[in-house]
Amino acid sequence: MVVGSKGNGLASAEDHTKSKKAQKKEAKDAAKTARKEERKALNASQQHDTGSDDDYSVGKYGQIPMIQSAEIIRREFFHVKQLEPDFANTTVWVRGRLHTSRAKGKQCFIVLRQQQYTVQCLIAVSEVVSKFMVKFASNITKESIVDIEAVVREVGSKIESCTQKNVELHVTQLFTVSPAKSQLPLLIEDAARPIKEDEDMEGLNIRVNQDTRLDNRVLDLRTPANQAIFRLEAGVCRLFRDILTEKGFVEIHTPKIIPAASEGGANVFTVSYFKGSAYLAQSPQLYKQMAIAADFDKVFTIGAVFRAEDSNTHRHLTEFVGLDLEMAFKYHYHEVLHTIGDTFTLMFKGLRDRYADEIASVGQQFAVEPFKFLDPPLQLEFPTAVAMLREAGVNMGDEDDLSTPDEKLLGRLIRAKYDTDFYILDKYPLAVRPFYTMPDPKDSKRSNSYDIFMRGEEIMSGAQRIHDAEFLTERAKAHDIDLEKIRSYIDAFRFGCAPHAGGGIGLERVVMLYLGLDNIRKTSMFPRDPKRITP
């Protein structure tokens, strides 16, 4: 008995290609056959058994046995987000979580949640719904997954507490599919409460602190803001890849287990490797550069990056996702820097145009100021930044690096002057960059290197790399680096290598700063820091 028209015989709740009318028709058909099938599915079920003599709803509610794929049931389910007035008076099946419930006499109101979408449901004593069924409904624990058969009813006044404001579900069947335990370590409504409301009402509302959230991440991730944050994060990766692929880049995969700590050995995790030792890569840079030396011309890679740094700040993780790229150029590293700048511009446009719902969802919990960017992006030289900071009273030398407070101040100054949250700082002092950075041929104190900032925080560091083995050796010596340790790195450039530049971007930082969030643990699904490696 097949309901739905898909070729593989499986009905899909996400099938938006069907017309609303066809969906309605199918929903009706489904309703007709549903009871019969439900009884079949319930054969082995332990029925709720409160005086079944007067319970005319028997078989229409209860806990179904653990779904073990005993049989294929071809029932069409609808997604909560689909439920709008054009479904009025049709019968639908929905699988979702019991978000909240409130029983009062002969009726029980349930808010059913599916991801970030919610709809109000009413179970009221009637010809088909017994008082036993209402009681069963009122006892279902929060966060349990339930199957509901219901008639969609249009409502007179909007239901402000739900995302589906114009309809209500009048429940005719109700089954728990996967019950949650009754004591939850945190409630989704608390975890989802807007920051502002928190502040206004102070002690009246329960806050959920960050460690409680992270300890119970499976629950915490169910909030609308978290559903949106990680969908947007997927969007950043997708845009990054699609934009670069379009520009002729090839995706590569670089090893995380490496034989030597390439940049001197600080901040590197050690791994036991059979009878010896190895290290976790702090960046894919050597391998990206080898791919350039191997003629891949333009490459990117997205993967885990490890930093054994004991930094307990709002913006450091010990493991994060690096969006890395490297590109051969003809004459000037600005060919690469323009490509990087354009990639960000296209990414910001993509987020703005395709992830507006997600940005709005995050905005409902957190006070998000829209992210501002210019097209083409603002690009300043390091000395210009130093001059701006000095004018604002900062005392710094020409060859000093920017401190974190300086960077934040600069972000505010640039926002005020240029109205952008995104900018590129070019030509860093040679003294503050790694040995493989190409010096500026016109100014011995500068280098062909750049950092990129969002809202005053660094999200990417990059440079033209030295592609000449002899010069690289010379620069390594000037940095007092043990040549033996970087021999294989230097040797990669002895067989001809195109001039190239690139950079590495921290994914979690980009998402945090794009959304204006205050902590990088909000944009890492399972964050790792010096004090946390669970769950």
Place this chain on the structure above:
Amino acid sequence: MVVGSKGNGLASAEDHTKSKKAQKKEAKDAAKTARKEERKALNASQQHDTGSDDDYSVGKYGQIPMIQSAEIIRREFFHVKQLEPDFANTTVWVRGRLHTSRAKGKQCFIVLRQQQYTVQCLIAVSEVVSKFMVKFASNITKESIVDIEAVVREVGSKIESCTQKNVELHVTQLFTVSPAKSQLPLLIEDAARPIKEDEDMEGLNIRVNQDTRLDNRVLDLRTPANQAIFRLEAGVCRLFRDILTEKGFVEIHTPKIIPAASEGGANVFTVSYFKGSAYLAQSPQLYKQMAIAADFDKVFTIGAVFRAEDSNTHRHLTEFVGLDLEMAFKYHYHEVLHTIGDTFTLMFKGLRDRYADEIASVGQQFAVEPFKFLDPPLQLEFPTAVAMLREAGVNMGDEDDLSTPDEKLLGRLIRAKYDTDFYILDKYPLAVRPFYTMPDPKDSKRSNSYDIFMRGEEIMSGAQRIHDAEFLTERAKAHDIDLEKIRSYIDAFRFGCAPHAGGGIGLERVVMLYLGLDNIRKTSMFPRDPKRITP
């Protein structure tokens, strides 16, 4: 002085949107201004100085100084693959590698290579080319990167040794950009030699063994086959992501550093983590499942996976790239298995249709039999496979797992009977699967689990997972697993979780078997095995 019409002022060799005619026109313009600019660029250059009195080519050849981004030169370069007879009699600039050279009297033939494309170039004494310049050309080391200005000439008989068979470049200027050292550990022509040719001619041609290749991967990766293999590998990832995104999946990122060795502690790498210890994840499974419990519904992730297994075989790596997916379903795990099967079908179609050039490139070096698949894919139950193997003389019990030789034999039997290199084996014996695998409700000896094969080798393992904490505990006890060690895993299912299934695919295996290659080290850019963690 800007040549080219791009908005950012930078000419691009990859700009295929321009008409051939416009390109020709621009090439001519470029030729006009090139000499002037080249002289500018060479201001600081050390000129080749062999009796400059009679050398009327001074300034038209030599080694240019290391490109340090001293200035932006707006010269349009063409890609070797663009050079066809419609460019005849125009002047072009090309940057590529000196693949081979052969000097004879007053002329020197060079094969110029750019990635997998090659073109023949002629430097012959003439009004503009002096004998000194020919001598310079003949002394350039193989694999050096050179800039060539040349007139494209149509040739009478095809040049079979190059990819560009119908044209030859008559060189007018020639500069080394990045010289290679003269003694190369391997030659690209040797590394690229077809396997068959090797066998036919036995000792006459030099073979390059695998360790030499991997020790000098930067050179080895320059062969046409390797250029194609890793582009196709990027294609597999792209297709996997695009197909799943289209099906409503969300990309997630899971931590590689984990607190405990979840499946008993065997085959796990240990990491020093500040003052304690941690482990490298053998799979993202727990985290994918947590994402399902957190309502992400359908998720995938691509990332490094680590196995501390001392297996020195053609198909094991200690670090590989996992393509993992996990998906909630309504009633039966076949909803997921159909999605997985369809994903592979779409991927194989995409590779066939969009990567024909790459497949052909690999085929020129390796004897590749085209990969065969059915649409929809062949799906057999485990007992059917056992029956086929028994009929072929294999002696095995109903609850035995397949050995590697059994799997290969089965692959041949299935290929002979069904004409497919791709198939799904469903319903593995419960006894040979991990504790979290959902048992078959109808047969206590079977489970809701599956493996997927390509050319008789396993490339994916998956199952319906137990989503009920109590039942999971029961099954863990039956497997004598220390419950304390998997407590956080079990606890993830205490707050309501949809039934779900998924699986993990090994990227390198998929590419190796799709292309019919004999060793997984051929499809990992920088492979890691028990004996190798370099380069």
